Amino acid sequence: MTQRVRMFGAALLVALCGSTLAAHHSAVQFDFSTSVQVTGVVKKFRAINPHMQLVLHVKDAKGERDIVYEGHSTNNMYRAGYRDAMIKVGDTITVSIAPLKTGADGGYVTAAVTASGERFGQQSRAEQARERERAEGR
Amino acid sequence: MQQRSRTAVRLLAVAGACACLGTVGMAQSGDPHPDFTGVWTSYSDPGAPGGRGGGPALSLNEAARQKVAAYQALVAPTGDTPGGYCLGTGMPGSMLGSGGYPMEIHQRPEQLIIVYEAHNETRRVYLGDRIVPMADRLPGRNGHSSGRWDGDTLVVETTHLVEQVDQRYAHSNQARIVERYRLEKGAAGQTVLAAEMTMTDPGFLTAPFTTTKKWARVPNGHLLPYECAEEEWVKHLERLEERASAASPSRP
Numbered sequence: 001m002t003q004r005v006r007m008f009g010a011a012l013l014v015a016l017c018g019s020t021l022a023a024h025h026s027a028v029q030f031d032f033s034t035s036v037q038v039t040g041v042v043k044k045f046r047a048i049n050p051h052m053q054l055v056l057h058v059k060d061a062k063g064e065r066d067i068v069y070e071g072h073s074t075n076n077m078y079r080a081g082y083r084d085a086m087i088k089v090g091d092t093i094t095v096s097i098a099p100l101k102t103g104a105d106g107g108y109v110t111a112a113v114t115a116s117g118e119r120f121g122q123q124s125r126a127e128q129a130r131e132r133e134r135a136e137g138r
Numbered sequence: 139m140q141q142r143s144r145t146a147v148r149l150l151a152v153a154g155a156c157a158c159l160g161t162v163g164m165a166q167s168g169d170p171h172p173d174f175t176g177v178w179t180s181y182s183d184p185g186a187p188g189g190r191g192g193g194p195a196l197s198l199n200e201a202a203r204q205k206v207a208a209y210q211a212l213v214a215p216t217g218d219t220p221g222g223y224c225l226g227t228g229m230p231g232s233m234l235g236s237g238g239y240p241m242e243i244h245q246r247p248e249q250l251i252i253v254y255e256a257h258n259e260t261r262r263v264y265l266g267d268r269i270v271p272m273a274d275r276l277p278g279r280n281g282h283s284s285g286r287w288d289g290d291t292l293v294v295e296t297t298h299l300v301e302q303v304d305q306r307y308a309h310s311n312q313a314r315i316v317e318r319y320r321l322e323k324g325a326a327g328q329t330v331l332a333a334e335m336t337m338t339d340p341g342f343l344t345a346p347f348t349t350t351k352k353w354a355r356v357p358n359g360h361l362l363p364y365e366c367a368e369e370e371w372v373k374h375l376e377r378l379e380e381r382a383s384a385a386s387p388s389r390p
Contacts (some may be wrong), residue, residue: 028217048368050221075239075255075362 030098034113038107039094040067044086047074054095054109069097071109072121079125081113081120091115169247172290172321174331179240181352182324193234194348202308202342209303220304224366226259228279228298230315230337231305233261234351241353242361249284250292263294272297273366276348277311292319301341310341329355 040056044065052071058064071077087093093114097107111121198206213219226232238258250263263285264270272350275282281299285292302308313336324330330352337347340386 046372048372049364050366050371053369053372073364076366078362 006118011098027108028101029102032098032108035052035096035110036099036107037094038067039092042087042089042091042093042106045089047077047082047084047087049073049075052077052109056093056095065105067105067109069095069109071095077120080122081118082112083120086120087112088115096121116128148301171247171287171292173245174250174292174319174321175245176238177242177332177356177361178353179226179359181324181330181354182236183352193347195280196308196347197343197345198308199342199344200258200344202303202310206303206308213304221366223371224257226257226279227305229261229299230309230335232259232280233317233333234307234349235337239364240356240359240361242359244277249302253361258364263292266290279316281313288318290320294319295316299380303315307337307347308337308342312341313339313343324352335352350364360364 038056038058040058042054042055044053046053050073050077052074054069054071056067056069058067072080074082076118091114095109095113096111097109099107109121111119113119174198216326220227221237227235227237232254233252236254236259239255241255242253243254245324248265250262250265250379252263253259254261259280261280261283263283265287269284270282271367275298277298277300279300279302281296282295282296283296285294287293294317297313299309299311299313299315301311322330322332325359332350332352333356335348337349342345
């Protein structure tokens with residue numbers, strides 16, 4: 001698992017530097033310094049390269065709507081714990097996203113917690129800090 | 139006599155099995171050189187920069203600087219990259235970066251095949267009689283590579299590159315890249331593949347560009363498929379379906 005995380009971390013670094021991982025577009029529209037958790041019902045999910053594709057049905061203060069997300073490549077997610085059929089249409093999942101800098105709906109999925117509670121992806125520094133605080137009872 | 143025959147048959151079977159394994163396995167029968175076969179991922183020694191490649195800035199001449207600047211100005215508004223069009227990085231970017239994805243090496247005495255997972259970029263390094271004569275080589279983004287052994291070091295020379303301003307390591311079609319691969323031990327005792335790389339280029343560079351890249355072996359590692367065009371193809375089908383639905387609203 002450590003190996004997976006290390007390889008994923010290297011790929012993430014490259015993604016942030018806008019190299020080949022940013023295939024089909026630059027990743028500059030996403031704010032990778034922030035991590036936001038979004039929970040919703042999966043309407044569409046495709047584990048493909050270079051970006052996973054996800055449509056979540058979300059209910060929040062802004063109302064009820066479908067939001068389109070993309071994420072790291074399936075290969076990078078695989079090395080960070082993703083396995084086939086972990087996410088299915090109709091599942092309620094929580095994703096960690098780097099939001100769009102514009103503040104509009106959407107974002108770049110960096111990690112997810114599946115309907116069965118399995119987790120895959122890369123924790124952001126903010127998430128790691130929050131987890132440390134929870135573990136330390138702060 | 140019967141016992142001798144049985145023993146001979148067993149020996150032949152073992153030899154046959156070894157020969158078969160030799161084409162895909164970790165050891166090449168009779169090849170005294172180190173075996174780089176396997177899956178490798180970027181590695182850097184603790185506290186040491188440069189494990190993922192990088193290196194100093196290129197010493198570009200003025201004409202090259204202008205070409206690179208023109209390219210960067212062209213793509214700046216959209217952030218377009220070759221990878222964005224499912225095009226591999228090309229040498230030396232493929233070897234130094236490869237998007238942070240792992241690579242796989244298959245080694246035979248006369249040829250190595252290097253596959254970088256990102257975009258399935260593939261390099262073939264020919265040795266000995268397999269080396270293609272200069273006049274028969276076609277230029278490409280990864281050029282044409284030939285190899286020779288210098289003791290336990292594999293020396294790979296790459297020529298016939300096309301001019302590329304669309305990668306971090308811009309170069310002209312006159313570029314020549316020499317990589318020196320050897321095995322060493324990492325900080326935790328793991329097997330590490332190290333490559334010293336030097337690019338000379340009278341067309342673009344005023345001084346050679348030299349850097350070192352290292353990879354750690356991934357025990358029993360596997361490369362994954364990388365069909366970069368799938369995302370665009372799927373989206374294209376969705377657009378076609380939307381158009382078809384709009385044209386014929388009764389369509390399910």
